[in-house]
Amino acid sequence: MASTRIAHWLLGTTRHERREGLVFLLFITPWIVGFLVFTLGPMMASFILSFTRYDITTPPVFIGVSNYTRAFSGPLSKLFWHSLRVTIVYSCTSIPLRLIFGFMLAMLLNSNIPAVSLWRTFFYLPSVLSGVAVAVLWMLVFEPYDGVINRLLALVGIEGPMWIYSKEWALPSLIIMSLWGVGGAMIIYLSALQGIPTALYEAATIDGAGAWVRFWSITVPLMTPIIFFNLVMGVIGSLQSFTSAYVMTGGGPQNATLFYSLQLYNAAFRDFRMGWASMLAWILFIIILCLTALIFKTSSAWVYYESEVRK
Amino acid sequence: MSFSKLGRRDLLRAFMLTAAGAGLMACAPKVVKETVVVEKEKIVKETVEVEKVVKEAVEVEKEVTRVVEKVVGEEEAPRAPVTITDMPSQVRGSHLPIYKLLVESFQGRNPHIKVEMQFVPDSRAKWPALLAAGTPPDLNTVHDAGREGITPADTWWLNLGPFVDQEDYDLTDFHRPNLDLCYNPFNQNLEALPFQCFVGWLAYHKGIFDAEGVETPPPDWDDTSWTPEKLRETAIFLTRDKNGRRPTESGFDPENIEQYGMTAAGTAFPTLWGWCFGGEGLMLDREDRRNVQIDSEEYIEGLQFYQNLIFKDHCKVRPLQRDELLTGTGKGGSFRTPFHTTRIAMARSTTFHLEAFKALGFEWGIAPMPRHPVTGRRFVRLAANGGAIAKDSAHPEEAWEWLSFLASPEIAEIRVVDMWQACPARKSLGPYFVERMSEVVPAEHLEVVSRAPEFSNPYYWVPGGEWQEVWSAAQQAFLANEKSAREICTESAPIIQAAWDEYYKQYGM
Numbered sequence: 001m002a003s004t005r006i007a008h009w010l011l012g013t014t015r016h017e018r019r020e021g022l023v024f025l026l027f028i029t030p031w032i033v034g035f036l037v038f039t040l041g042p043m044m045a046s047f048i049l050s051f052t053r054y055d056i057t058t059p060p061v062f063i064g065v066s067n068y069t070r071a072f073s074g075p076l077s078k079l080f081w082h083s084l085r086v087t088i089v090y091s092c093t094s095i096p097l098r099l100i101f102g103f104m105l106a107m108l109l110n111s112n113i114p115a116v117s118l119w120r121t122f123f124y125l126p127s128v129l130s131g132v133a134v135a136v137l138w139m140l141v142f143e144p145y146d147g148v149i150n151r152l153l154a155l156v157g158i159e160g161p162m163w164i165y166s167k168e169w170a171l172p173s174l175i176i177m178s179l180w181g182v183g184g185a186m187i188i189y190l191s192a193l194q195g196i197p198t199a200l201y202e203a204a205t206i207d208g209a210g211a212w213v214r215f216w217s218i219t220v221p222l223m224t225p226i227i228f229f230n231l232v233m234g235v236i237g238s239l240q241s242f243t244s245a246y247v248m249t250g251g252g253p254q255n256a257t258l259f260y261s262l263q264l265y266n267a268a269f270r271d272f273r274m275g276w277a278s279m280l281a282w283i284l285f286i287i288i289l290c291l292t293a294l295i296f297k298t299s300s301a302w303v304y305y306e307s308e309v310r311k
Numbered sequence: 312m313s314f315s316k317l318g319r320r321d322l323l324r325a326f327m328l329t330a331a332g333a334g335l336m337a338c339a340p341k342v343v344k345e346t347v348v349v350e351k352e353k354i355v356k357e358t359v360e361v362e363k364v365v366k367e368a369v370e371v372e373k374e375v376t377r378v379v380e381k382v383v384g385e386e387e388a389p390r391a392p393v394t395i396t397d398m399p400s401q402v403r404g405s406h407l408p409i410y411k412l413l414v415e416s417f418q419g420r421n422p423h424i425k426v427e428m429q430f431v432p433d434s435r436a437k438w439p440a441l442l443a444a445g446t447p448p449d450l451n452t453v454h455d456a457g458r459e460g461i462t463p464a465d466t467w468w469l470n471l472g473p474f475v476d477q478e479d480y481d482l483t484d485f486h487r488p489n490l491d492l493c494y495n496p497f498n499q500n501l502e503a504l505p506f507q508c509f510v511g512w513l514a515y516h517k518g519i520f521d522a523e524g525v526e527t528p529p530p531d532w533d534d535t536s537w538t539p540e541k542l543r544e545t546a547i548f549l550t551r552d553k554n555g556r557r558p559t560e561s562g563f564d565p566e567n568i569e570q571y572g573m574t575a576a577g578t579a580f581p582t583l584w585g586w587c588f589g590g591e592g593l594m595l596d597r598e599d600r601r602n603v604q605i606d607s608e609e610y611i612e613g614l615q616f617y618q619n620l621i622f623k624d625h626c627k628v629r630p631l632q633r634d635e636l637l638t639g640t641g642k643g644g645s646f647r648t649p650f651h652t653t654r655i656a657m658a659r660s661t662t663f664h665l666e667a668f669k670a671l672g673f674e675w676g677i678a679p680m681p682r683h684p685v686t687g688r689r690f691v692r693l694a695a696n697g698g699a700i701a702k703d704s705a706h707p708e709e710a711w712e713w714l715s716f717l718a719s720p721e722i723a724e725i726r727v728v729d730m731w732q733a734c735p736a737r738k739s740l741g742p743y744f745v746e747r748m749s750e751v752v753p754a755e756h757l758e759v760v761s762r763a764p765e766f767s768n769p770y771y772w773v774p775g776g777e778w779q780e781v782w783s784a785a786q787q788a789f790l791a792n793e794k795s796a797r798e799i800c801t802e803s804a805p806i807i808q809a810a811w812d813e814y815y816k817q818y819g820m
Contacts (some may be wrong), residue, residue, distance in 0.1 A: 269436055
């Protein structure tokens with residue numbers, strides 16, 4: 001019987017195994033309870049609410065798949081698709097840039113330069129700061145008339161754009177800003193770089209490989225697991241971007257930075273349309289899940305694990 | 312008489328005296344007795360009567376005592392202590408000691424009611440979560456009362472009508488536009504009491520007017536000569552580029568304007584211009600909340616008038632240039648506006664700017680916003696605060712006592728000026744408000760401030776939803792001169808109308 005098999009699997013057949021199994025369950029129970037109460041439970045509630053009209057003042061009213069159909073084809077579906085497009089453009093641009101910049105920084109900080117520890121700290125610190133503080137700081141940096149960037153550009157005779165006040169430059173501004181937190185990924189790359197056996201580089205050097213070949217043939221392949229990890233985390237994080245748009249632009253100008261999460265927030269906490277917001281949340285969840293699954297599926301083609309034996 | 316010579320007469324005399332005495336003695340008890348009896352009877356009778364009276368008096372006293380106890384007992388019998396919670400919004404640090412004093416004063420008069428103030432950064436975000444959890448605060452300050460927390464199906468707020476009727480609460484002291492906002496548009500229940508309001512007027516730089524030789528706007532709400540067209544002409548005349556040229560003069564450089572005819576305190580409010588010209592804006596029509604009428608010719612005309620001020624007449628600061636004019640971190644402080652730069656001749660202003668105007672360093676005045684010659688409407692928006700009780704409050708009576716205390720004239724005096732730098736919602740506070748405003752406003756302009764609430768126009772309830780993003784984006788394109796008024800109105804109207812229809816359909820309307 002299945003239940004017997006599960007019990008055997010969990011608790012073992014011998015007394016010792018059963019005791020170990022019970023100890024395992026005892027230690028994992030707090031996490032399970034927390035997961036059920038604070039994660040799975042709210043997820044299920046949100047899923048059910050996505051099929052209702054719920055405005056907090058009245059009990060939820062079941063409306064079937066109406067929320068989903070209106071999102072894709074209702075009078076305001078244009079806005080739904082627009083916010084999705086803005087988020088995807090942001091993610092597709094910021095993720096590669098963060099991966100590349102993080103990797104390059106790690107390469108630089110893996111070399112023997114004076115005060116390297118200080119530099120590593122210097123580049124890592126921005127990723128520690130909180131989202132709102134960073135957003136306010138960057139509002140000053142992007143200030144068209146008194147901001148740091150435009151003042152520096154003016155020194156070389158360039159008239160800077162209006163940045164977050166311009167429909168064309170608002171989203172690129174937020175993408176540039178996203179590179180601020182690249183220090184977190186850099187540290188992970190750095191630790192992986194320092195784990196690459198130097199013998200490989202020595203052997204390659206002896207065989208006549210130049211720096212570029214060593215980089216592409218040794219460094220990059222051995223770094224692919226880290227790149228894979230950062231890619232997955234980047235996709236999950238960037239598709240949920242919210243703080244920068246909320247604090248700096250409010251979704252404007254002219255909805256140029258109307259991120260999907262911001263639209264979700266407005267639906268839930270400005271308009272109190274919890275059913276609609278729950279639907280948006282589940283669509284986002286499905287998108288992120290599919291993309292993550294796709295990355296995992298394709299990883300076998302480009303991610304190399306040192307201990308892996310390829311057939 | 313001597314006993315030695317006691318004669319018969321003496322003896323007879325003695326005998327007669329003795330007999331008389333004996334006779335008297337024999338009669339006296341009877342008389343006394345009778346008298347006593349009579350007296351006694353009388354006394355007893357009287358006693359009985361007195362006792363009867365006393366008894367009646369006692370009964371009456373008992374009855375009185377019973378009645379008094381009944382009456383007094385209902386009012387003054389020790390009531391179980393009750394704690395009510397109040398979550399005001401937009402609280403500043405300077406408000407905290409004032410709230411403390413208000414609570415102490417109230418609790419001194421109502422010892423059985425404990426008021427617990429809950430100060431949170433954003434009560435509007437926290438309130439719905441508490442409401443959904445079934446534990447909302449008893450009282451909340453609602454901004455633009457009559458718009459928050461209301462849907463066609465339900466409301467967050469308690470109907471205050473029964474309390475008003477029970478106490479014969481005088482609502483006539485409130486300015487009508489303020490009070491109108493406190494009524495639920497779907498069931499016409501009174502759901503809030505007004506606290507204070509913010510209204511607008513035109514502030515002007517007297518120095519610029521004098522230097523240009525232009526008459527200042529009339530400080531009189533009853534004056535009909537100050538129209539939108541007159542405002543426009545004045546603003547154009549007062550605008551100069553860096554070379555001193557006006558927009559009407561050849562060679563005028565709109566990219567290098569040194570002195571602007573006018574600006575707004577914010578970048579919004581084009582919808583008010585459309586309404587001023589006779590259109591029914593999205594939020595300004597009290598009667599019809601079903602039909603989006605922004606594509607009417609009057610509304611489009613008003614909006615286009617506004618856009619022309621910026622991009623055709625070049626007499627009004629562009630939204631992006633407004634940021635250029637403002638300096639300093641946080642845009643120059645909470646209440647700094649382009650008017651502070653001395654480069655603006657006229658600016659829309661409100662009460663909480665006036666304190667900052669003290670430090671302006673130039674002579675300024677205020678005047679009513681212009682009046683449309685045909686519609687009679689003025690571009691004066693009313694933003695009002697009010698107090699409302701949660702529908703599911705566990706202590707509605709006590710919450711009402713706290714609310715009516717906060718809305719009372721005595722407390723409103725403190726709240727209006729000291730806390731919010733706002734206009735009073737009560738007409739009776741007009742003289743007090745004028746007296747306080749005389750500390751910052753020149754005497755000849757006090758009437759502009761005191762009468763502003765009468766001429767103000769609130770934004771009414773509209774459905775929520777994503778249509779706001781559509782209209783916001785359209786307005787931004789309009790303010791960037793990328794689209795005309797006609798384009799944004801005709802494009803947005805059907806989308807917003809469809810969204811509204813869908814919203815009402817969900818509620819079976």
